Amino acid sequence: xxxxxxxxxxxxxxxxxxxxxxxxxxxxxxxxxxxxxxxxxxxxxxxxxxxxxxxxxxxxxxxxxxxxxxxxxxxxxxxxxxxxxxxxxxxxxxxxxxxxxxxxxxxxxxxxxxxxxxxxxxxxxxxxxxxxxxxxxxxxxxxxxxxxxxxxxxxxxxxxxxxxxxxxxxxxxxxxxxxxxxxxxxxxxxxxxxxxxxxxxxxxxxxxxxxxxxxxxxxxxxxxxxxxxxxxxxxxxxxxxxxxxxxxxxxxxxxxxxxxxxxxxxxxxxxxxxxxxxxxxxxxxxxxxxxxxxxxxxxxxxxxxxxxxxxxxxxxxxxxxxxxxxxxxxxxxxxxxxxxxxxxxxxxxxxxxxxxxxxxxxxxxxxxxxxxxxxxxxxxxxxxxxxxxxxxxxxxxxxxxxxxxxxxxxxxxxxxxxxxxxxxxxxxxxxxxxxxxxxxxxxxxxxxxxxxxxxxxxxxxxxxxxxxxxxxxxxxxxxxxxxxxxxxxxxxxxxxxxxxxxxxxxxxxxxxxxxxxxxxxxxxxxxxxxxxxxxxxxxxxxxxxxxxxxxxxxxxxxxxxxxxxxxxxxxxxxxxxxxxxxxxxxxxxxxx
Numbered sequence: 351x352x353x354x355x356x357x358x359x360x361x362x363x364x365x366x367x368x369x370x371x372x373x374x375x376x377x378x379x380x381x382x383x384x385x386x387x388x389x390x391x392x393x394x395x396x397x398x399x400x401x402x403x404x405x406x407x408x409x410x411x412x413x414x415x416x417x418x419x420x421x422x423x424x425x426x427x428x429x430x431x432x433x434x435x436x437x438x439x440x441x442x443x444x445x446x447x448x449x450x451x452x453x454x455x456x457x458x459x460x461x462x463x464x465x466x467x468x469x470x471x472x473x474x475x476x477x478x479x480x481x482x483x484x485x486x487x488x489x490x491x492x493x494x495x496x497x498x499x500x501x502x503x504x505x506x507x508x509x510x511x512x513x514x515x516x517x518x519x520x521x522x523x524x525x526x527x528x529x530x531x532x533x534x535x536x537x538x539x540x541x542x543x544x545x546x547x548x549x550x551x552x553x554x555x556x557x558x559x560x561x562x563x564x565x566x567x568x569x570x571x572x573x574x575x576x577x578x579x580x581x582x583x584x585x586x587x588x589x590x591x592x593x594x595x596x597x598x599x600x601x602x603x604x605x606x607x608x609x610x611x612x613x614x615x616x617x618x619x620x621x622x623x624x625x626x627x628x629x630x631x632x633x634x635x636x637x638x639x640x641x642x643x644x645x646x647x648x649x650x651x652x653x654x655x656x657x658x659x660x661x662x663x664x665x666x667x668x669x670x671x672x673x674x675x676x677x678x679x680x681x682x683x684x685x686x687x688x689x690x691x692x693x694x695x696x697x698x699x700x701x702x703x704x705x706x707x708x709x710x711x712x713x714x715x716x717x718x719x720x721x722x723x724x725x726x727x728x729x730x731x732x733x734x735x736x737x738x739x740x741x742x743x744x745x746x747x748x749x750x751x752x753x754x755x756x757x758x759x760x761x762x763x764x765x766x767x768x769x770x771x772x773x774x775x776x777x778x779x780x781x782x783x784x785x786x787x788x789x790x791x792x793x794x795x796x797x798x799x800x801x802x803x804x805x806x807x808x809x810x811x812x813x814x815x816x817x818x819x820x821x822x823x824x825x826x827x828x829x830x831x832x833x834x835x836x837x838x839x840x841x842x843x844x845x846x847x848x849x850x851x852x853x854x855x856x857x858x859x860x861x862x863x864x865x866x867x868x869x870x871x872x873x874x875x876x877x878x879x880x881x882x883x884x885x886x887x888x889x890x891x892x893x894x895x896x897x898x899x900x901x902x903x904x905x906x907x908x909x910x911x912x913x914x915x916x917x918x919x920x921x922x923x924x925x926x927x928x929x930x931x932x933x934x935x936x937x938x939x940x941x942x
Contacts, residue, residue, distance in 0.1 A: 374412040375927060376536045377402065378523055378545035380516075381504055382417045382483060384471060386805040387447050389423030389440045390485065392504055392770075393734040394830060395582055397804065399541055401661035401830075403483060405915035407475030408663065408682075411923065414532065416523035416545075418515060419444060419469060419487040419501040427768045429800045433784030437771050444469055448485060455525040459514050460600055464497045465490045466522045476663060476682050486522050505770065513592050513600045516622065520547030528555060537930045539578045539922075540630070543590055543622035549573055549629035550605060553612075561604070570612065570629070578926045579630035581623060581653070584643045584827045590622040627651045632926040636828040637849050643824055656925065657849055658828040659918035662688070662910065665834035667812030669705035670906075673698060688837075688911035696899040703815075703839055703902060710813025713806075714764065718797060726760035727891050729843075730814035732802060733831060735769035736776040743820040745786035746876045752793045754880065758888035762795040764810060766802035807831070812838035816887060819844035820863060820879070823870060826850075832860075836909035839902030843882060845875065853909045858901065861886060 379399040383391030391397060399415065406413040423440025430436075448469035456463045469485040488500045500514050507515075523545065527533040533555075538548055552573045557565050583589055597620045598606040609615065614625045627633055627648055634654040635641035641655030662685045666674070674681040677694045681687045691699075704724070711722050722728070733739055744763070745751065755761045765783055769776030780798065787796035799806060811817065817835040819826075819842060826848035833849065835842065841860035844850045854862055861882045864870035890898050 374414065374532070374536055375406075375539055376523075376527055376533070377406075377413050377415045377539045377541060378519060378548055379415065379417050379541035380519060380544035381420075382415055383804055384473065384483065386803045387442070388471065389442055389803070390417060390420045390504065391804075392424045392768075394828075395542060397807075398658055398660075398830060400804075401659070401664060401915045402541075402919065403473050403481050404475075404661045404664055405659075405919050407473045407479055407481045408477065408661075409916060409919060410475065410477065410479035411481075411919060413481050414527070415481070415483040416519070416527070417483065417485055418504075418519055419485040419489075420504045421487075421489060422502045422504075422506075424504045424768070425771065427801045429780065429784075429798060431784075433781040433798065435769055435777050435780055444485070444487070447471070451484070451530075453526065453529045455522060455529050457518055457522045457525065458602060459497070459500075459517055461602065462494065462497065464488055464500070464518070464522075465492045466518065466526065468526050484523070484526060486518055486526065488518065509592060510596060510600065512590070513596060516544050516590070517547055517600060520545045520549070521551040524548050524551030524555065536576070537578060537927050538576055539580070539926075540626050541580055542582050543579075543626045546579075546622040546626040546629075547601075549577060549625060550601075550609065552576065553608070565608070565611070574629045575631050576930060577626075577630045578922075578930060579626040579633045580636065580656075581626075581633065581644050582636055582640075582827050583623075584635075584640055584647075584824050586647065591619045592622075594618045594620065623648070631930045634926065637852065639824065639851050640827045640848065654925065656918060656921045657852060657913070658830050658833070659913050659915040660830045660833040660837070662837055662914045662916070665808065665811060666837045667706040667709065667808070669702040669709075670812070670838050673702045685914040685916045686911050688914075689907050691903055691906040691910070694903060696896050696903065699839055699903050699906075700895065700899040703899070706812040706838055707815070708813075710764075710809045713809045714797065714799065717799060720795070720797060722762050722795060722797075723760060726762045727816070727888060728762050728764065728814045729816050729818050730764045730766075730810045731818045731820070732764070732766040732799075732807060732810045733819075733829075734776075735767040735780050736773055737779060738822045738825040739767075739779075740820045740822055741765065741767065741779050742782045742786065743872075743876065744818065744879065745783070745790075746872075747880065748786060748789050750880055751790065754884045754888070755794050758884050759892045761888075763797070764814060765796065765798040766800075766806060766810065768802055807834070811835040811840065814840060815891060816840065816860075817842045817844070819850065820875070821845055821847050823847045823864075830913075833909065833913040836905040836913065839899075839906050841901050841905050843879070843887065845870070849913060853913055855904070855908065857886070858904045859909050860901070860905070 381391040381396030383396035383400040403415050425437035428436045451468045455466050467487050471483045472480050474480045489498045634656045635644040636658045638655045645653040678687050678690050715721050811834040817832050817840050829848040832842040843861045845863045846866050863878045864875040
């Protein structure tokens, strides 16, 4: 049944704490991962967005999220016996899980009027609060056949298709919030540069019938005073850029001229990151190191750091949730209480982990028919399949890996991850893992689980014994899978990049591969990986299980209590959103 989204109003108050103020936050993200039933995410960016909104609901923070619908989802992944990936659409049914909203807006794209509707999903928090997620949709009979496809595929199509989608997200999202009457004093948070055109939408709303080309520096500053930008990409090639001729074609000459007047044209290109930087009061990277790298990439802009987190309630497996309920009753309401996991008996930690591991192995058997050994050391590497993630680093020396398993004890390895349909290097990476699995047959079971999604991730991060991560530095902006593993007492064996530079305590929360230098020699990293596995991890796992359980407990207490979205959102509130609020108040006082 159709409904109009209720107006987002929060009681006025003087304390300035979340849930006690007039202001609210609109969170724009190209992808949002809520659950496996809503396949509108490709990887970490979307899963982080979903975790952020879950934390907002738990904390009573007045946020609303805006994204696109993606009727074909990302894709279903199919792997043959040699690891060749093929893709098919998901073809989910939005009407079965989302609620339609009866408001309509339009966006001018390539001179055509594109009609946009929205669907709503309500995320309920642990304490009775909730947040809404809006999914914009162009599959309407009044649109042309091509325009109806604009909300079909996530990261699909060519550059024209991508820019049209980003126009829908930014301009259409602002228009939809305005039509719903909830945009009065919103703070706009851009989760990566895909939504940067919302700044143009805000400018157009401000100047009204005068037209955006009439905007003054004061108009631009007013827009800037309402925006926050989080960048996730530590390499220049990862930032969206569009040729100016395409910008003029898609957005129209007037909007293209406005963008030019706003000073965001660089080398005849529209760089969405520069657009977001130019019009944001607060900008941050997603880990301490990533903030430093981003500041070096964009030296003209002050860039801060707020390290990512993951949603504790979402990613803690039932055996550990039950344990925490008994031992730390306040853990869900306040994730910092996980610090008190230090008082949980090691035997109980070990017991909960074994239950989580058994759940994982049952799921592996259900999916593959393969029965793994519940007593064998189990590693997992599960993330987006692309070259810089280096999924095959573990297999650099197959013969040594065989010797390690023979001398130190049984070893079994689980892989998962999708390669983008056009990522040839990522697809080749998957095939290399399959070839390694064949070479290790009879020595070390290696299983690549197809169609990685939120549901499968939940089993993996909670059920394996060690979480493996081997990115090429400095390409890992943050990463959050190791954080999710930590909630479940799973230590990481990881290259020192992204969040692990902050979460790593050698032999306490896990183990490092390589050193803290900007770059590491691959030969040294391989040696560290094998040496640590053979001489530290496996002797501890097989010879001193309670000491291994002690490391599990440290993971929960040290990393679980900090690398969560409650802490992350609290930092956004204090550092980012409050700065925007203060700047707006100063602007109003100056006008008065």
